[in-house]
Amino acid sequence: MFQNSFFVSDRLRGLDSAASRCALETRLSLMLNNLPVGVYIAGNSCIHRLQARTKLILMVWLVVLLFIANRHAWHLAPYIVVLVLLLLAVGLSRIRFSYLFRRMRLLLLLIVLADIPALLFTPGDVTLATIGPAHLYIAGADVAIGPVVISSDGAWFVAGFSSIFLLVFLAAQVLTFTTSPVALAEGIALLLRPLRRWRVPSDELALMTLVALRFLPLLLDEADQLIKAQQARGAEFRKGSLRHRSRTMLALIVPMLRGALRRAGELAVALEARGYTFGEQTMRYETRLRLPDYMTLAIVFLPTLAALFV
Amino acid sequence: MGIQVEALTHIYAAGTPLAKTALADLSFSIEDGSCVAIIGVTGSGKSTLVQHFNGLLRPTSGRVVVNSVDVGAKGADLTKLRRKVGLVFQSPETQLFARTLTEEVAFGPRQIGMSAAKVARVVEEALRLVGLPQAEFGARDPFSLSGGQMRRAALAGVLAMEPDVLILDEPTAGLDGEGRAGLHRFLGRLRAERQTTILLVSHDMGEVAALAGHVLALHAGRLVFDGSPRELFRQPHLLATWGLDAPPLSQLRAMLAQRGLPVADALSLDELTQAILASTAGSP
Numbered sequence: 001m002f003q004n005s006f007f008v009s010d011r012l013r014g015l016d017s018a019a020s021r022c023a024l025e026t027r028l029s030l031m032l033n034n035l036p037v038g039v040y041i042a043g044n045s046c047i048h049r050l051q052a053r054t055k056l057i058l059m060v061w062l063v064v065l066l067f068i069a070n071r072h073a074w075h076l077a078p079y080i081v082v083l084v085l086l087l088l089a090v091g092l093s094r095i096r097f098s099y100l101f102r103r104m105r106l107l108l109l110l111i112v113l114a115d116i117p118a119l120l121f122t123p124g125d126v127t128l129a130t131i132g133p134a135h136l137y138i139a140g141a142d143v144a145i146g147p148v149v150i151s152s153d154g155a156w157f158v159a160g161f162s163s164i165f166l167l168v169f170l171a172a173q174v175l176t177f178t179t180s181p182v183a184l185a186e187g188i189a190l191l192l193r194p195l196r197r198w199r200v201p202s203d204e205l206a207l208m209t210l211v212a213l214r215f216l217p218l219l220l221d222e223a224d225q226l227i228k229a230q231q232a233r234g235a236e237f238r239k240g241s242l243r244h245r246s247r248t249m250l251a252l253i254v255p256m257l258r259g260a261l262r263r264a265g266e267l268a269v270a271l272e273a274r275g276y277t278f279g280e281q282t283m284r285y286e287t288r289l290r291l292p293d294y295m296t297l298a299i300v301f302l303p304t305l306a307a308l309f310v
Numbered sequence: 311m312g313i314q315v316e317a318l319t320h321i322y323a324a325g326t327p328l329a330k331t332a333l334a335d336l337s338f339s340i341e342d343g344s345c346v347a348i349i350g351v352t353g354s355g356k357s358t359l360v361q362h363f364n365g366l367l368r369p370t371s372g373r374v375v376v377n378s379v380d381v382g383a384k385g386a387d388l389t390k391l392r393r394k395v396g397l398v399f400q401s402p403e404t405q406l407f408a409r410t411l412t413e414e415v416a417f418g419p420r421q422i423g424m425s426a427a428k429v430a431r432v433v434e435e436a437l438r439l440v441g442l443p444q445a446e447f448g449a450r451d452p453f454s455l456s457g458g459q460m461r462r463a464a465l466a467g468v469l470a471m472e473p474d475v476l477i478l479d480e481p482t483a484g485l486d487g488e489g490r491a492g493l494h495r496f497l498g499r500l501r502a503e504r505q506t507t508i509l510l511v512s513h514d515m516g517e518v519a520a521l522a523g524h525v526l527a528l529h530a531g532r533l534v535f536d537g538s539p540r541e542l543f544r545q546p547h548l549l550a551t552w553g554l555d556a557p558p559l560s561q562l563r564a565m566l567a568q569r570g571l572p573v574a575d576a577l578s579l580d581e582l583t584q585a586i587l588a589s590t591a592g593s594p
Contacts, residue, residue, distance in 0.1 A: 228361070235417070
């Protein structure tokens with residue numbers, strides 16, 4: 001899922017921050033070690049206590065809502081309402097803003113990089129004059145490139161999609177920070193259950209999601225440990241010829257694969273030993289929606305719906 | 311020379327909500343050629359501590375000096391340090407990968423560019439030390455060995471680097487009695503032949519009593535004891551507050567005392583036998 005890809009890019013970002021300090025191998029270790037394992041931050045705020053389903057439904061609703069809102073250019077009300085609600089959620093969940101921001105820096109950078117060409121080169125039809133064509137004469141003696149026109153369409157395209165990306169990412173952050181992976185998997189399973197009628201293996205899909213979420217940090221830890229262990233017996237991951245390096249990589253890849261297969265086997269045995277059978281599972285965290293859940297749903301649905309029609 | 315640690319503090323994930331202080335303000339020193347046990351329950355910071363000795367981790371604050379190399383200093387030659395300080399992680403058998411045992415042990419020496427002749431020599435030597443003679447085991451597939459043998463094979467991989475300091479993180483965890491005895495025999499041989507400094511991370515007090523000349527105890531990231539094993543095992547109540555068991559011989563001694571036979575403290579079975587004979591000599 002896309003959650004995972006952000007998670008990985010987050011870890012890769014740690015690579016840069018430590019770059020100036022250490023050699024590559026040590027850097028790899030540091031990156032794996034100094035980053036939190038898993039994105040869930042345990043807590044007991046009212047956002048933490050909501051059922052995962054509530055948060056998942058709202059997450060999906062936000063995506064749908066923002067894309068509907070995006071069809072009308074410069075219709076800003078929905079964005080503002082969503083931003084206010086998300087900031088409220090962040091405040092209530094007691095996640096530090098600075099920490100949140102640090103995780104969003106990479107996305108911000110990517111958005112800015114993607115926005116510049118989109119802003120400059122999106123052709124506008126009739127509306128281009130409304131912003132006022134920004135003429136940019138690059139004045140050599142003879143060479144005059146431009147004028148570059150920023151169209152209203154271009155500006156809206158950039159503003160709209162950047163906002164959607166940021167808001168959805170922020171929402172996803174709030175979701176994963178405040179929901180344990182197990183609760184999340186259960187929520188997904190419950191929400192997909194109606195699909196069982198069409199033979200969609202919803203609970204199995206949820207289990208796979210959970211296993212992936214749970215095992216990714218574990219495997220990263222194992223890789224970290226292995227890098228250290230091979231270093232301790234002389235491995236140099238950076239030096240030498242291609243042949244030498246491929247041999248060194250083998251010392252990582254072979255034990256990693258063995259480890260992953262062993263873990264998978266152990267997990268399968270453990271699941272069977274505890275009586276896991278295919279089909280509908282009993283949920284541990286996801287019970288029924290209570291008053292706070294319904295209230296949250298209402299608090300989000302009503303203003304966002306209203307904002308669509310303002 | 312030796313190892314000096316001054317006011318060492320290590321914090322994992324510093325600056326995030328998940329920051330965790332693993333080591334707090336540790337100071338001690340270790341002499342060349344000694345065998346030091348580092349004890350403490352799981353999560354007390356033992357593994358974090360030993361990873362500072364070859365520069366896999368750097369101090370958050372404080373200093374770690376190994377063989378006159380300041381591990382935390384900018385530009386410290388960690389590659390060279392790692393050749394001098396061999397670190398064997400928990401369950402080292404998971405890092406095996408080669409097709410034959412000889413290949414496996416030769417991996418490190420080849421990586422650091424030893425000549426073929428020297429590689430052949432150190433591999434043979436390392437395999438002999440761990441009790442898997444090359445003539446018999448050299449061509450074997452490492453994965454066909456028993457658990458204890460696999461662990462000693464992984465150890466040979468580190469020994470082939472001819473380290474001055476050997477750090478073993480829970481070397482006997484998960485081994486049976488025979489595997490354990492084999493490992494202890496090997497450690498004895500290593501100390502006798504090479505005068506290697508050995509740091510032993512363990513929570514098996516029997517092992518500590520049998521092998522170590524000095525003990526460092528960690529509890530919740532703090533150094534709570536720095537002295538001889540004899541001194542430590544004389545105070546079983548201390549061990550209990552750190553969540554550790556007294557070694558079996560000390561427990562036996564305590565039981566004897568309870569039943570009215572006080573004997574002098576002892577670290578080995580022979581010593582205890584002598585002590586019991588001595589204290590019963592007078593009576594009929």
